[in-house]
Amino acid sequence: MESNKYLQDLCDIRTMMQKSTRFISLSGLSGILAGIYALTGAAIAYLLVTNSPRSYLILDGYIFRLVLLDLFLVAFLSAATAIFLTTRKAKKNGEKIWDSASRRLIINFLIPMVTGGLYILIVLNQQKYGQTGALMLIFYGLALVNASKYSLGDIRYLGYTEIALGLICAMLPGYGFWFWCIGFGVMHIIYGLIMYYKYDKA
Known part of the structure; x- marks a missing residue:
C-alpha cells in the first residue's frame, strides 16, 4: 500500500515538474x-505564377508582391x-497560457524563425528564388527542434522531417514548390x- 502511494507521489511530482518546464x-x-x-x-500562388507572362525566376514586381502577401496571410x-485553439485548450485544462514555459517556447521558436525570415528576405531581394523553399523548410524545422x-x-x-525535406529540396531546387507543399x-x-x-481527443 505504501509502495503504491510512493509511486503515485512520484507521478504527481513528475507531472508538476513537466507542467512547470514545458508548455x-x-x-x-x-x-x-x-x-x-x-x-x-x-x-493560389501557383495560379498567380503560372498565369504570369514571365518566368517564375523573373517575376514582375506586382506578382511577386501578391505571392509575398499570400505567404504572409498563410503565416x-x-x-x-x-493561438486561439491553444488558448482554448489551456483554459479547458486549467493551465496558464502565458507563463515561463510558454515564454521559453516562443523565444526558442522565434530565434531561428526570425533569423531565417530575415535571411530569406535578403535572398529574395537579390532575386535569388531557387532556394527559397529549401530555406523556409530548414529554418522552420530548426525552430521546431x-x-x-x-x-x-x-x-x-x-x-526533423522539415529539415530533411529542406535539404532534399536544396538538392532539387526545381521542385521547391512541391517540397514546400509537402x-x-x-x-x-x-x-x-x-x-x-x-492528446486532444478525449
Missing part, C-alpha cells in the same frame, strides 16, 4: 488547419489559429492528426 497545451487541430491554409495558399492565419525542449517532444520529429501542407496535416488523436 503542453498545443492543439493538434491547429496543425491540421495550418496544413490546409498552406495548401490553399500554395494553390498569419496559421499563427492566429494556433529548438522549441521542442519546452513543449511536447513529438514536435521535434516534425522538425512540408508545410501535408506534413502539418499528418502531424496535426497524430497530435489530435494522441
